Amino acid sequence: MHERPSGPAEPPAPRAGAQPHPAPAPQLPDAERLGLVAAAASDDAGGTDPALLGDFLEAVWRAVLARRRLSASRIARCREVGEAAATSGVALRALLDLYLSAAWRLWRHLPPVAAARVDPDAVVTAGEVVLRATDDAVAALTEGYQLARRRLVRREESDRREFVDDLLSGTADVPGLLRRAPRFGLDLAGPHAVCVVRAGTPFSAGDALLAAVERRLQGSAADADALVATKDGALVVVFAAPDRAAVDEVVERVRAVLGPPARGGWRAGVGRPGTGAGSVTSSYEQARRALDLAGRMGAAEAVADAADLLVYDVLLRDRSVATDLVESTLGPLRSVRGGAEPFLATLEAYLESGGNATETARRLHLSVRAVTYRLARVRDLTGVDATRPQQRFGLQAAVLAARALGWPAAGS
Structure with a gap:
C-alpha cells in the first residue's frame, strides 16, 4: 500500500477568471441528518452495523x-x-460498501453543494476533499483489515497445528478435544479413520496438495467431516468412516490427487475405524504401522490397510516371541547357497495358493519341478513339511512373521 502524507492538503487554487466569493459562515453538521445518512448506507451494505462509521x-x-x-x-x-x-x-466488501455509500449519500447535504449556485467553484473543492477523504479512509480500512486477517490466519494455523498434534498424540484431555473438534470440521461422536501418506518429498502445511485433497473430498461420504493436515512430513487425513464403502471412497479420492505411486513415490497406510477422540489416535498409529510394515514386506500395493494386516499386529505384539518363532522354524534356511529368500518366497506363494504347486510355479515363473524341489529342501533343512496340512499353520505364521520382521536381512 502506498504511503500517504499525513499533513493537511493545500486548498486548490481558484480557476482562472473565476470571481471570488466571500467565505460562508461555517455550518456545523446536523446529528440527525448524519444518522439518516449512516442508516441508509447501512442498508446499502446489507445491514452492516452503521456504528462502524x-x-x-x-x-x-x-x-x-x-x-x-x-x-x-x-x-x-x-x-x-x-x-x-x-x-x-x-466482510471487507461490506465494510468498504458502508463507507463508500456513506460518502456519496453525504454529498448532497454538504453546505458547498447545497449552495452550488452561489459558489460553483466551492463544489469542485468539496468534491476533491470528499474523494480524498474517502480514498484515505478506504485505504486505511483495507490496511487494518488485512493486517488483522493475517494475524487471525497465523493464530488459526497455530491452533490447528496444536489440535492436530493433540488429536494424533492422544496426550490431550478427551473432553477438550471434543469441544475443539467442531471448529476444525470434525464431529468425533461418530466413527473415524485415519489415512497417512508418505512420499519421497515430505509434505508441508503450505503444500498445494493439501488443498487439492480437501477439494477432492468434497461430495464424498467424509466431505462434511474431514481434516487434512501434515504430521512429521506425512500427509494425514482424518475422516468420517461410517462403513467400509466410505473408507474405500476416501482412499480412492486421495489416490486420484496423488497420481500413480510410481510417479509420486508415495505409499499410504489406513487405520481401522473407531469412535471417539481416542480411536483417532489408535487409527493413526495403526495407519503408521501398516505403512511401515508394507514397506518392510516390499508390498506391491501402494495402500496398506491395517484391517488386512491385523494378523501381523498379533504376530508382532511380542517381537521377541515372533523372532524366536522365525528363527526356530526357518533359521536353517540361512545356510543354503543363495540365501533363504528364494525358499521363503516359494513357501509364501505355496501357502497363499492353498498348497497348489502348479499355481505356485505360475506365480513365481518357475517349473513345477523347481517348486517341489524347493519344498523338499525346506522339509529336509527345517523338518517342516509344507505339503502336510497339519503343519501349514505354524509354517505360515513363521513366514508371515519373517516378512513383518524383514527377515532374513533384518536378523542377519
Whole structure:
C-alpha cells in the first residue's frame, strides 16, 4: 500500500477568471441528518452495523468546510476500525460498501453543494476533499483489515497445528478435544479413520496438495467431516468412516490427487475405524504401522490397510516371541547357497495358493519341478513339511512373521 502524507492538503487554487466569493459562515453538521445518512448506507451494505462509521461523516463534513484532508489521527482510527471489523467477522466488501455509500449519500447535504449556485467553484473543492477523504479512509480500512486477517490466519494455523498434534498424540484431555473438534470440521461422536501418506518429498502445511485433497473430498461420504493436515512430513487425513464403502471412497479420492505411486513415490497406510477422540489416535498409529510394515514386506500395493494386516499386529505384539518363532522354524534356511529368500518366497506363494504347486510355479515363473524341489529342501533343512496340512499353520505364521520382521536381512 502506498504511503500517504499525513499533513493537511493545500486548498486548490481558484480557476482562472473565476470571481471570488466571500467565505460562508461555517455550518456545523446536523446529528440527525448524519444518522439518516449512516442508516441508509447501512442498508446499502446489507445491514452492516452503521456504528462502524464512527465519526467519519462528521469528520468529512468538517474537512469539506475547512478545505483540508482528514487528519492523521482520523485516518488511524479508520485503520483500527478495519482491524475490529476483521476480528468480528465483517466482510471487507461490506465494510468498504458502508463507507463508500456513506460518502456519496453525504454529498448532497454538504453546505458547498447545497449552495452550488452561489459558489460553483466551492463544489469542485468539496468534491476533491470528499474523494480524498474517502480514498484515505478506504485505504486505511483495507490496511487494518488485512493486517488483522493475517494475524487471525497465523493464530488459526497455530491452533490447528496444536489440535492436530493433540488429536494424533492422544496426550490431550478427551473432553477438550471434543469441544475443539467442531471448529476444525470434525464431529468425533461418530466413527473415524485415519489415512497417512508418505512420499519421497515430505509434505508441508503450505503444500498445494493439501488443498487439492480437501477439494477432492468434497461430495464424498467424509466431505462434511474431514481434516487434512501434515504430521512429521506425512500427509494425514482424518475422516468420517461410517462403513467400509466410505473408507474405500476416501482412499480412492486421495489416490486420484496423488497420481500413480510410481510417479509420486508415495505409499499410504489406513487405520481401522473407531469412535471417539481416542480411536483417532489408535487409527493413526495403526495407519503408521501398516505403512511401515508394507514397506518392510516390499508390498506391491501402494495402500496398506491395517484391517488386512491385523494378523501381523498379533504376530508382532511380542517381537521377541515372533523372532524366536522365525528363527526356530526357518533359521536353517540361512545356510543354503543363495540365501533363504528364494525358499521363503516359494513357501509364501505355496501357502497363499492353498498348497497348489502348479499355481505356485505360475506365480513365481518357475517349473513345477523347481517348486517341489524347493519344498523338499525346506522339509529336509527345517523338518517342516509344507505339503502336510497339519503343519501349514505354524509354517505360515513363521513366514508371515519373517516378512513383518524383514527377515532374513533384518536378523542377519
